[in-house]
Amino acid sequence: MSRAVAFLTRRKGGERWDWTDVFTFVWLGSAVFIMFGPALWLVLSSFKSPAQLSEFPPTLLPYEAQTVVVEGFDRPLPLFTVTDEAGTRTLAEVRRVGTVAQMVDPENPGEVERVNIANRTPVREVGFSWGNYLDPFLRFDFLTYTKNSIFVTGVATLITLLTNSMAAFALSKYEFRGRGFVVVLIIATLMIPLSVILVPLYSIVSGVGLINSLWGVILPTVATPTGVFLLRQYMLTIPDELLEAARMDHASEWQIYWRIVLPLTAPALAVLAIFSVVWRWNDFLWPLIVLSRQEVYTLQVGLNAYAGELNVQWHYLLAMTVITMIPVVLVFIFLQRFITAGIAGTGLK
Amino acid sequence: MTGVKGMLGAVVTAPLGALARVLDAPLRLWQRLTGQGGMVAFFLLPNMAIFTIFVLLPLVINVAYSMTTGAALFLPERTYVGAAQYERLLRCADYTNLATCQEDQFWIALRNTGTFVVLQVSLLIVAATITALILNRALRALSFWRAVFFFPVLLSPVVVGLIWRWILDRNGVLNAALVGMGMDPVNWLLERNYAFSAAIGVTIWAHLGFFALILLAGLQAIPRDLYEAAEMDGTKPARVFWRITLPLLMPNMLVVIVLALIRAVQVFDEAYVLTGGGPGTATLFLTQYIYEVGFASLLKNPGLAAAASILMGGVLILLTLLQLALGKRNERKGRLK
Structure with a gap:
């Protein structure tokens, strides 16, 4: 405890509180709240029932109204706490007519009381509406969207790793005419964003018949200049003597690539793999343009379509947003080191 | 840390390794036929083909698109309008x-x-x-x-x-x-x-x-x-x-x-x-x-x-x-x- 207090009250070094110490505490304190708060609020809200979501002001935790089985009634009745002239007691609602509810005492169901609804509050307990998570998968197309997202992410990442590493190998380990030109070309297009070539790209993807196909989402994104650049920089540090020694032993160039260079490039490949997974999972604009039929939607496009409906069903939408967030949060928790090191080292995202 | 790194490397390279083994024999033949130049071309081809079709080509024809009008999607069917x-x-x-x-x-x-x-x-x-x-x-x-x-x-x-x-x-x-x-x-x-x-x-x-x-x-x-x-x-x-x-x-x-x-x-x-x-x-x-x-x-x-x-x-x-x-x-x- 004393160590915790010492930690919380430690200062920049001097004896008295510097204004920068105060500022640091304020900044970091509000950061925890502002950065984590919204995601936490999303998760809490995603477990609430539609009725609870429309409450204002909202409660922090999800609650469920309690019901009770009363003798003589075939369905469970909702419980209320009633406070009026006769005192405070817990009653079950039989039916409601306008502002008056007919209620019974669950212990003594014979006698029906009339209670003004202004005098009662529902009895409830913390409870989670798991249906928010199950229904979209069972009744709507979210299972398909999830499968599509996983397919796009997985396949695109594999192709990216394979093609980028092959190109990076050729561009780092062989001397040939035009090598410099290709490298410059790749660097020059490093920052050309998709949003600049939307129209002609759409016509090309349409020309090869890949509109409304997941391959139309995958192919334009896999030849990332960033990936080639990153892997090439890494491969340049592998000594050529290793390759020469392998050639002496009659290894083919292909074997040199995958038996020697690829394993040595594993750390860079891992960084690229992580980034590729996050990029492809999160892609929005291009899938939005290519995919216009529900059965090929990815999660991101599906979520957007769902959020754009006239009557937004927030309870489902919030739950599916949490689902969409999960893989990225897992990547973040387990692989944060690689990502932060990758960004600090290369400035790519 | 190294454990995670090694595991990750293995996860990443394992599927590629399986593919690589299958390609071993045909590529040895290809190398004998075309030499090192053929292999360089082979290594570059997949990435550069995708890159050319889906990045370079769109970049170039974007300019052409911006000088045409109409609702047609494909370039040859569109009407040239210059800088209009x-x-x-x-x-x-x-x-x-x-x-x-x-x-x-x-x-x-x-x-x-x-x-x-x-x-x-x-x-x-x-x-x-x-x-x-x-x-x-x-x-x-x-x-x-x-x-x-x-x-x-x-x-x-x-x-x-x-x-x-x-x-x-x-x-x-x-x-x-x-x-x-x-x-x-x-x-x-x-x-x-x-x-x-x-x-x-x-x-x-x-x-x-x-x-x-x-x-x-x-x-x-x-x-x-x-x-x-x-x-x-x-x-x-x-x-x-x-x-x-x-x-x-x-x-x-x-x-x-x-x-x-x-x-x-x-x-x-x-x-x-x-x-x-x-x-x-x-x-x-x-x-x-x-x-x-x-x-x-x-x-x-x-x-x-x-x-x-x-x-x-x-x-x-x-x-x-x-x-x-x-x-x-x-x-x-x-x-x-």
């Missing part, structure tokens, strides 16, 4: 009044994007610098604090947009907090200025950690002995900041500013999910304009969208060249040291 699309985009009867422009939506998007870029980038850079400076103070649990700021960076723009749409909803938790403090609720996403501010705030929230991280790397590279020398001379902290920290951070800072500018010019997904460009056209940005004109609206006009995207691309190319030049300069400086 650019004229349509840029022509205004009276440049002090956007309503007189032929394509007033484009000008509104341009004005919104310009305002957004200036405000968002300056606020973002200030916040990222403060964050980096604070993280650079020998903090305990640095990796936790870094994670706090970095967490939203990986979230998808759609998720970011929806999280905030839910918070800023008319009956959302932010308004509940305002009412709780005795203030009036605000229609965050339905009033022009609030919606615009929300777009700025949410994009800063989402990207702050990324830029803070790069700046932090820059701060950590500043030699400690400079600070020790300053302390021995009794230099005031403010002076240390202006004379040591900021000048030595400048190379990173410039790169970060240009990166932030490049991103801000293309702002789309978060804002689109958050506000859909509204209310009215209050948060209509350039990329959304291109998307609407080229794909979403009933009267699709790919030529006009292409022209607008080329204008935007021009700005981005300028910024990229600036960034490459800055990178080169940093490299030269680094070598000199």
Whole structure:
């Protein structure tokens, strides 16, 4: 405890509180709240029932109204706490007519009381509406969207790793005419964003018949200049003597690539793999343009379509947003080191 | 750490390894037939073919698209109109009044994007610098604090947009907090200025950690002995900041500013999910304009969208060249040291 207090009250070094110490505490304190708060609020809200979501002001935790089985009634009745002239007691609602509810005492169901609804509050307990998570998968197309997202992410990442590493190998380990030109070309297009070539790209993807196909989402994104650049920089540090020694032993160039260079490039490949997974999972604009039929939607496009409906069903939408967030949060928790090191080292995202 | 790394490497290389073994024999034959040159071509082919078809070719024919008109998708079926699309985009009867422009939506998007870029980038850079400076103070649990700021960076723009749409909803938790403090609720996403501010705030929230991280790397590279020398001379902290920290951070800072500018010019997904460009056209940005004109609206006009995207691309190319030049300069400086 004393160590915790010492930690919380430690200062920049001097004896008295510097204004920068105060500022640091304020900044970091509000950061925890502002950065984590919204995601936490999303998760809490995603477990609430539609009725609870429309409450204002909202409660922090999800609650469920309690019901009770009363003798003589075939369905469970909702419980209320009633406070009026006769005192405070817990009653079950039989039916409601306008502002008056007919209620019974669950212990003594014979006698029906009339209670003004202004005098009662529902009895409830913390409870989670798991249906928010199950229904979209069972009744709507979210299972398909999830499968599509996983397919796009997985396949695109594999192709990216394979093609980028092959190109990076050729561009780092062989001397040939035009090598410099290709490298410059790749660097020059490093920052050309998709949003600049939307129209002609759409016509090309349409020309090869890949509109409304997941391959139309995958192919334009896999030849990332960033990936080639990153892997090439890494491969340049592998000594050529290793390759020469392998050639002496009659290894083919292909074997040199995958038996020697690829394993040595594993750390860079891992960084690229992580980034590729996050990029492809999160892609929005291009899938939005290519995919216009529900059965090929990815999660991101599906979520957007769902959020754009006239009557937004927030309870489902919030739950599916949490689902969409999960893989990225897992990547973040387990692989944060690689990502932060990758960004600090290369400035790519 | 090495365990995780090794495992990850194995996961990544295992599927590729299986494929590699299958290709062993045919490629040995190919190498015997074509020599090393044939192998280089083989290694380059998949990536460069995809790159050429889906990046280079679109870049080139984009210019051609911007000089045609009509609703037809394929270039040969379109009518050549020269610079008419650019004229349509840029022509205004009276440049002090956007309503007189032929394509007033484009000008509104341009004005919104310009305002957004200036405000968002300056606020973002200030916040990222403060964050980096604070993280650079020998903090305990640095990796936790870094994670706090970095967490939203990986979230998808759609998720970011929806999280905030839910918070800023008319009956959302932010308004509940305002009412709780005795203030009036605000229609965050339905009033022009609030919606615009929300777009700025949410994009800063989402990207702050990324830029803070790069700046932090820059701060950590500043030699400690400079600070020790300053302390021995009794230099005031403010002076240390202006004379040591900021000048030595400048190379990173410039790169970060240009990166932030490049991103801000293309702002789309978060804002689109958050506000859909509204209310009215209050948060209509350039990329959304291109998307609407080229794909979403009933009267699709790919030529006009292409022209607008080329204008935007021009700005981005300028910024990229600036960034490459800055990178080169940093490299030269680094070598000199």
